[in-house]
Amino acid sequence: xxxxPGSALWLLRHELRLFWFRLGGSGGKGPARRGPRVSAVLIxxxxxxxxxxxxxxxxxxxDGGAGMPPAAVLMTVTAVFVLIFSLMLSHAIKASIExxxxxxxxxxxxxxxxxxxxxxxxxxxxxxxxxxxxxLFLLTPFAxxxxxxxxPRWMAIYPVVLAAAxxxxxxxMLLSLGLVRLMGVRRTRVVAQVLGxxxxxxxxxxxxxxxxxxxxLQSRVARWIKLHAAASGVLGSDSALxxxxxxxxxxxxxxLAVALFGLAAFWLTAQTTHGFFxxxxxxxxxxxxxxxxxxxxxxxxxxxxxxxxxxxxxxxLIARDPQLISQVLLQLLYLLPLCFVLVFKTxxxxxxxxxxxxFLGMSLTTSLAWLxxxxxxxxxxxxxxxxxxxxxxxxxxxxxxAPALLLLAAPLAWVAWRAPAAALLLAACVAGxxxxxxxxxxxxxxxxxxxxxxxxxxxxxxxxxxxFGTGMVxxxxxxxxxxxxHAAPHTPPPALSATLLCLALLALMALxxxxxxxxx
Amino acid sequence: MDDHHESSPALRLRGLCKQFGKPAVDQLDxxxxxxxxxxxxxxxxxxxxxxLRMVAGLLAPDxxxxxxxxxxxxxxxRLAKQAIAYLPDEPMLYAKLKPGxxxxxxxxxxxxxxxxxxxRAEKLLDWLDLSQHADELIEGFSRGMKQKLVxxxxxxxxxxxxxxxxxxxxxxxxxxxxxxDLLLQHxxxxxxxxxxxxxxxxxxRMADRxxxxxxxxxxxxxxLAQLRGQAGAGAAxxxxxxxxxxxxxxxx
Numbered sequence: 001x002x003x004x005p006g007s008a009l010w011l012l013r014h015e016l017r018l019f020w021f022r023l024g025g026s027g028g029k030g031p032a033r034r035g036p037r038v039s040a041v042l043i044x045x046x047x048x049x050x051x052x053x054x055x056x057x058x059x060x061x062x063d064g065g066a067g068m069p070p071a072a073v074l075m076t077v078t079a080v081f082v083l084i085f086s087l088m089l090s091h092a093i094k095a096s097i098e099x100x101x102x103x104x105x106x107x108x109x110x111x112x113x114x115x116x117x118x119x120x121x122x123x124x125x126x127x128x129x130x131x132x133x134x135x136l137f138l139l140t141p142f143a144x145x146x147x148x149x150x151x152p153r154w155m156a157i158y159p160v161v162l163a164a165a166x167x168x169x170x171x172x173m174l175l176s177l178g179l180v181r182l183m184g185v186r187r188t189r190v191v192a193q194v195l196g197x198x199x200x201x202x203x204x205x206x207x208x209x210x211x212x213x214x215x216x217l218q219s220r221v222a223r224w225i226k227l228h229a230a231a232s233g234v235l236g237s238d239s240a241l242x243x244x245x246x247x248x249x250x251x252x253x254x255x256l257a258v259a260l261f262g263l264a265a266f267w268l269t270a271q272t273t274h275g276f277f278x279x280x281x282x283x284x285x286x287x288x289x290x291x292x293x294x295x296x297x298x299x300x301x302x303x304x305x306x307x308x309x310x311x312x313x314x315x316x317l318i319a320r321d322p323q324l325i326s327q328v329l330l331q332l333l334y335l336l337p338l339c340f341v342l343v344f345k346t347x348x349x350x351x352x353x354x355x356x357x358x359f360l361g362m363s364l365t366t367s368l369a370w371l372x373x374x375x376x377x378x379x380x381x382x383x384x385x386x387x388x389x390x391x392x393x394x395x396x397x398x399x400x401x402a403p404a405l406l407l408l409a410a411p412l413a414w415v416a417w418r419a420p421a422a423a424l425l426l427a428a429c430v431a432g433x434x435x436x437x438x439x440x441x442x443x444x445x446x447x448x449x450x451x452x453x454x455x456x457x458x459x460x461x462x463x464x465x466x467x468f469g470t471g472m473v474x475x476x477x478x479x480x481x482x483x484x485x486h487a488a489p490h491t492p493p494p495a496l497s498a499t500l501l502c503l504a505l506l507a508l509m510a511l512x513x514x515x516x517x518x519x520x
Numbered sequence: 521m522d523d524h525h526e527s528s529p530a531l532r533l534r535g536l537c538k539q540f541g542k543p544a545v546d547q548l549d550x551x552x553x554x555x556x557x558x559x560x561x562x563x564x565x566x567x568x569x570x571x572l573r574m575v576a577g578l579l580a581p582d583x584x585x586x587x588x589x590x591x592x593x594x595x596x597x598r599l600a601k602q603a604i605a606y607l608p609d610e611p612m613l614y615a616k617l618k619p620g621x622x623x624x625x626x627x628x629x630x631x632x633x634x635x636x637x638x639x640r641a642e643k644l645l646d647w648l649d650l651s652q653h654a655d656e657l658i659e660g661f662s663r664g665m666k667q668k669l670v671x672x673x674x675x676x677x678x679x680x681x682x683x684x685x686x687x688x689x690x691x692x693x694x695x696x697x698x699x700x701d702l703l704l705q706h707x708x709x710x711x712x713x714x715x716x717x718x719x720x721x722x723x724x725r726m727a728d729r730x731x732x733x734x735x736x737x738x739x740x741x742x743x744l745a746q747l748r749g750q751a752g753a754g755a756a757x758x759x760x761x762x763x764x765x766x767x768x769x770x771x772x
Contacts, residue, residue, distance in 0.1 A: 300624040302641065303634015313617065313625045320616040320657065378612035381673075384576045385629035386601040392629075 008118040011109075015126045044137075051141040059145050059154070077245035083203050085164050088131050090200030092165075092172030095127045097192050100176055100277070101185070110278070120274040124169055124266065132165035153250025160248045160255070163262025170269035172196075177273050190322045197330040205333070306387055310395035311402075314372045324453060328367045332360070332407070350419065351482040354426045355475035357411060361404040361430050362437040362471045367453075369400035369441035375450040397438045404434045425481045433474035436509060440466045444515040466512050473505045528590030530554045530681050530712035536574065536584035538736075544570045546736035548584070552729075554680070557703060557713045559727035561720070563769055567736035568716040569609075572685050575714075576606035588681060602630065605674035609686040611666045615659035619650050619669050622658060623676050630677035637676060644672040648698065664695035671702060682706055684715045688722060700726060724761040732768055740768050 003010040021034035036044075109119050139157045146154025175195070179188040210218065247254040304312065318324060373396050376382065382392055408430050416423035444463040448456060457464045480494050480501065529551045536548040545567040552558040562568050573579045575586055577597055586593040588600040614622060620641060627637035645651045648668040658666065667687065674682060682703070688696050703713050704726065717723055723730055724744060731741045740750045748759055751767040759767075 300620040300638070300641070301634070302624050302627055302632070302637040304624075304628060306628055306631065309625055309628025313614070313621070316621060317614055317616045377614050380576075380578055380606075380608060381612040381626070382629065383578050384601060384604070384606045385626075386598040387629040387631070388598070 006112075006114055008122055011114065011118060011122045012125055015122055016129070019126065019130070048137070048141065051138065052145055055141040055145040056149075059142065059149055059151060062151075071242075073249075074242040074245045077248055078242055081164070081244045081248060084135055085168060086199050086203055088135070088165055088168035089171055090196045092127055092131050092168040093175060093192050093196035093199070094172075095130055095169070096172040096176040097189060097196075099123045099127065099173075100180070101189060116278050117270070117274050120277045121270045124173060124270055127169040127172065128162070128165045128266065131168055132161050135161050135165070156248060156250040156255050159259045159262075160244070163258050164244075166262035166266040170265040173269055174273065177276050181276070190326050193323060193326045194330065197326075197333065201330075201333050306391050307395040307398070310392055311399045314396060314399040317377075318368070318371060321450070324371060324450070327453060328364065328371075332364065350415070350422055351479045351486060354415075354422070354429070354482045355479040357408055357426065358429045358433045358478045359471050359475045361408050362433040362467075362474060364404040364407065365401055365434040365437040366441055366467050366471075368403060369397070369438040370445055370456055371450060371453065372396050372400045373438075373442050374445035374448050374456070375453070376447070377450070379447065393442060397435070397442060400438045400441070401431075401434045405431060419485075422482055422485050425485060426478060429474055429478035429481070433471070433478075436470050436474065436505070437467065439509070440470055440512045442516075443512040462511075462515070466508055469508045470505065473501050473508065477501045477505070528554075528587070530556070530589055531575065531714060532585075532587040533571070533575070534585045534587075536571065536586065537582045538567075538570050538574060538579065539582055540570075543736050545574070545581075548733070548736060548738055550731060550738055550741075552712060552714055554589075554712050555707055555710050556728045557707045557715070557726055559723035559730045560714060560716045560733065561723055561730060561765060562716075562733040563771065566733045568733060569685055570736075571733070572606065572683050572714070572716065573608075575683055576604060577601050578606075602677075603680045605677065605679035605682050607670050607674055607682075607684045607687060609689055611670040613658050613666055613670060615657065617658055618655060619645060619658065619672070620654055622669060623673055626673040627676050632677050640676050640678075641672070644675055648672055663690040664692055667691055668695060668698065671699060675702075675706075680711055682711060682713045684713070686716055686718065688717060688719055720761045720765060730761070732765060734769050 003013060020036075023036040023040075106119075110116060136158070139161060143154045143157040146152065176188065176192050179192055182188075183191065210221070243254045244258060247258040301312070373393075376396075382389065412423055412427055412430065415426055440463070444460075444466055445456075446460050446463070477498065480497050484491065484494050531550070531552040533548055533550040536545055536550075537543065538545040548567070548571060550571075560568050560571070570579065574581050575588070575593070577593060577600070580594075586600075589603050591600040591603075593600040614625075617625070623641040623644070624637070627641070632640075642651075645654060648671070650665065650669060650672065653661070653665065658669065661669065667690070671687075684703075687699055687703075691699065700722065703715070707713055707728075715723075715727075729741065729743060730747060732739055732747070740747055742750065744761055744764070747761070747764045747768070748757065751759070751764045
């Protein structure tokens with residue numbers, strides 16, 4: 001199809017082409033390449049077939065009955081819709097921040113005679129497509145199979161997902177622009193990042209809170225739902241609350257309402273905020289990038305040991321990057337519910353909880369180690385210096401491991417108060433896990449720029465596998481040890497599983513070690 | 521090192537080779553005496569940067585030896601590196617550090633003792649007009665400020681051999697003058713400077729000797745007058761370095 005150069009559609013095609021090219025990731029080893037690998041396309045195709053088969057199995061057993069579905073079905077569909085929408089909104093906020101602040105080719109586009117409104121509309125449209133893509137992939141098999149089985153109402157999935165993505169994209173963009181207006185560019189990046197992640201995690205946090213809330217509260221909630229689920233109640237099947245669910249299930253009027261609402265949100269956002277989009281961008285351009293930032297009187301301490309010098313430098317660099325801190329600390333969001341559990345049910349859940357703490361400590365260490373080791377900004381300076389590279393590497397490892405240990409010291413202290421022997425075991429696993437997580441990064445990570453933090457897993461599958469594998473093994477070890485301690489002395493020590501886990505750990509570490517030569 | 525290598529050349533390369541598929545540096549022999557300012561010139565892709573990176577210990581040569589003030593770089597890398605400061609064309613800096621903290625880090629890498637490093641850092645920052653920016657992050661610096669800070673980092677450990685790859689790229693006139701003054705000052709104090717540059721006037725005016733490499737080999741070397749002689753009939757007495765360079769590299 002020939003599109004008029006400079007038109008919005010022409011620009012959209014350009015954006016989509018770039019999106020496709022970037023799917024394969026960038027950098028890494030091997031010849032330059034664009035677009036996803038053939039293997040990735042094949043895997044996606046197999047995944048799509050499996051999803052279609054799954055949908056067939058599911059839908060061929062239902063009668064596809066028309067009429068009003070019962071409240072329980074509406075409630076379930078609504079829950080799924082809300083979950084997906086919260087994830088979409090989380091994604092859209094992150095994507096809006098990218099569009100607003102990552103300049104890439106925006107200077108080129110804005111300096112061209114293209115109307116800036118088209119640029120904004122296309123960028124917003126790209127967010128909608130990016131937000132919808134995964135859910136279209138996962139959910140549309142139901143639409144296709146439904147249509148084949150004579151249940152065409154499943155086709156509603158298409159407009160509902162696209163409308164939800166449009167609403168999420170508009171919401172994300174409005175929120176980001178609002179934050180820029182409210183608190184300026186620099187803080188917006190951090191706050192929006194945290195907000196995005198919180199929204200994405202809110203379902204998990206709420207379900208954890210509910211799950212740990214105790215039987216009394218749970219039964220009260222169940223009673224409340226039962227009370228209001230009567231036909232005329234707030235949760236009755238006529239309630240407006242179920243509009244998205246009814247649209248998803250193919251009811252014509254609700255479907256029309258949701259689709260129109262999505263279109264209106266997109267159109268209004270594009271119309272009303274495009275001017276501020278341009279002004280917001282100008283703010284970014286004119287931002288002095290730290291030139292006027294006064295950070296207080298500098299304090300240097302010349303003459304520290306090499307290790308102290310390296311650790312001081314690494315911690316300064318991390319402490320001054322609020323965006324990175326927010327990304328790293330967001331992982332700890334998931335620590336919160338674990339802590340609720342720990343406080344209320346220490347004895348019963350200690351093995352599982354200990355395993356989770358070990359895994360979290362390792363994942364925090366992995367992130368920090370990646371920033372400190374793989375994303376070293378001046379590797380040539382280190383290699384050109386007479387400093388011992390082994391000592392530098394050790395200091396970097398210490399800089400990466402220490403924060404996780406400090407952070408987990410509080411829950412460990414709680415466990416030590418309740419069960420000293422278990423705490424000792426757990427502390428050993430936390431420390432061992434954190435150190436091996438740091439070593440894995442040191443041996444197997446590929447050098448990269450700090451800005452690539454969120455994309456670090458791309459193009460380094462082995463490293464990701466090693467990180468995850470050692471995390472599982474250490475968690476397994478702590479779980480095994482703590483379970484045994486809990487049951488002792490009535491059961492014999494779990495020699496076989498402990499040995500197997502130790503062997504697996506050794507194998508993973510050895511595999512990482514072999515990668516060392518290439519990256520050292 | 522000072523005792524037994526006082527008379528050794530600052531830098532001696534013998535039979536240096538490096539291949540990246542095809543030879544980048546090919547049997548390169550080169551000697552730079554102490555106190556000299558030596559300009560290494562060559563067309564793009566001639567092997568200048570590869571040579572300098574090998575001297576700085578960042579690349580291992582395939583064959584040949586590198587001696588820094590009489591110390592074999594391969595045999596005693598830490599001793600040899602102690603005397604070198606290397607400045608690549610892209611400054612090796614940390615965006616989120618302040619200038620003083622950067623100097624503290626470099627001084628730590630080279631093991632400079634605290635008191636003298638602190639005094640020297642203050643002096644260098646003053647001299648390079650960076651003191652007023654002491655509490656700003658490096659990411660906000662201009663190209664010239666960054667280049668000057670890297671130079672301060674290089675000088676904080678008082679290297680005897682300064683190796684600079686295109687040190688004047690992107691500098692304004694004032695910053696370029698400061699850098700040139702600093703390099704001349706370094707040689708006056710007995711230090712040695714090896715630079716590569718595409719600005720031939722700089723080499724013509726500043727260098728004691730000039731080496732021209734092409735295809736990884738040294739094809740001519742000497743003072744400007746000696747190079748004119750090597751260029752032969754094509755280069756008259758008044759010929760500039762540019763004329764001589766183009767003549768010698770066959771681009772005239």
